[in-house]
Amino acid sequence: MNGNGEQKSLVERLQFIDRRIIFLFIAVAVVLPLLFGATLKEETTPIVQELFDFIEHLPPDSRVLLSFDYGPTTAPEIQPMADAIVRHCAERDTRLYMMAIWATGHNLTGSTIEETLKPEFPGYVYGEDYINLGYKAGNQGLIRLLFDDFKRMYSTDANGTAIDEFPMMQQIKNLKNFDLIVSFGGGFPGIKEWVLYAGDPGNIPVGGGCTAVSAPLLYPYYPNQLVGILGGAKGAAEYENALITKYPAYGKKWMGGMSLMMSQAVSHVVIMLFILFGNALYFILRAQRKLETGGGE
Numbered sequence: 001m002n003g004n005g006e007q008k009s010l011v012e013r014l015q016f017i018d019r020r021i022i023f024l025f026i027a028v029a030v031v032l033p034l035l036f037g038a039t040l041k042e043e044t045t046p047i048v049q050e051l052f053d054f055i056e057h058l059p060p061d062s063r064v065l066l067s068f069d070y071g072p073t074t075a076p077e078i079q080p081m082a083d084a085i086v087r088h089c090a091e092r093d094t095r096l097y098m099m100a101i102w103a104t105g106h107n108l109t110g111s112t113i114e115e116t117l118k119p120e121f122p123g124y125v126y127g128e129d130y131i132n133l134g135y136k137a138g139n140q141g142l143i144r145l146l147f148d149d150f151k152r153m154y155s156t157d158a159n160g161t162a163i164d165e166f167p168m169m170q171q172i173k174n175l176k177n178f179d180l181i182v183s184f185g186g187g188f189p190g191i192k193e194w195v196l197y198a199g200d201p202g203n204i205p206v207g208g209g210c211t212a213v214s215a216p217l218l219y220p221y222y223p224n225q226l227v228g229i230l231g232g233a234k235g236a237a238e239y240e241n242a243l244i245t246k247y248p249a250y251g252k253k254w255m256g257g258m259s260l261m262m263s264q265a266v267s268h269v270v271i272m273l274f275i276l277f278g279n280a281l282y283f284i285l286r287a288q289r290k291l292e293t294g295g296g297e
Contacts, residue, residue, distance in 0.1 A: 048242065052242040102135070
């Protein structure tokens with residue numbers, strides 16, 4: 001009798017477990033895969049593969065405009081896809097023109113250059129192979145001005161050097177001179193504005209990467225107005241998988257998107273286990289109450 005009473009008391013206590021313990025388990029599930037570099041392979045879907053294939057078939061010295069239109073709050077989702085696309089473009093020997101229509105994007109552009117482009121592609125020369133144009137205010141109005149006259153708004157690079165001193169800028173007159181525009185967009189202005197004010201009027205291929213919550217609003221633009229789009233950590237992981245498949249050497253590098261997907265998968269498993277655990281406790285308690293009442297409800 002005492003044993004049953006103790007068992008019942010234990011089950012009841014477990015049913016009302018402190019939520020902080022649950023939060024601790026979730027935190028461990030998220031952090032451990034990141035600490036140990038565990039990754040989860042994602043099969044590349046057509047909407048991501050199309051953008052990868054487009055970049056893969058760009059001839060050397062093609063001009064790719066990368067617009068960093070996001071901030072630190074969305075960087076965990078978007079930065080892995082920015083890194084992956086920069087790596088891919090550099091593998092194809094394209095010329096990279098980096099800019100931002102978000103003020104917060106300027107520092108993220110610099111971080112991408114310092115942490116990804118320079119260490120992994122030391123042969124890339126500033127002013128010949130890549131350039132940081134920096135941030136300009138104006139939102140979609142800026143895009144419209146760049147569409148007609150690029151150097152009207154960008155007379156210098158991010159460091160204040162006259163734009164015409166760089167060989168890669170001498171033939172740039174407007175947005176029509178670019179072979180591809182990729183916007184890493186966390187909101188407004190972002191991918192949609194690049195499509196409406198540059199891609200559509202100039203028939204310029206546009207691709208993008210955005211947060212998972214923004215992706216459904218942009219899917220209708222694919223495939224007619226968007227070459228492809230990466231949605232959230234999953235989109236980043238899919239692009240990384242395509243990159244590793246084509247360039248196996250990247251399999252040895254830490255991939256942010258694939259690592260985030262592993263953390264997400266493990267945390268989802270933990271949540272499911274807690275749900276099963278809670279339901280099991282419920283049925284145990286219900287069975288005990290039936291026994292105490294002689295089998296009745």
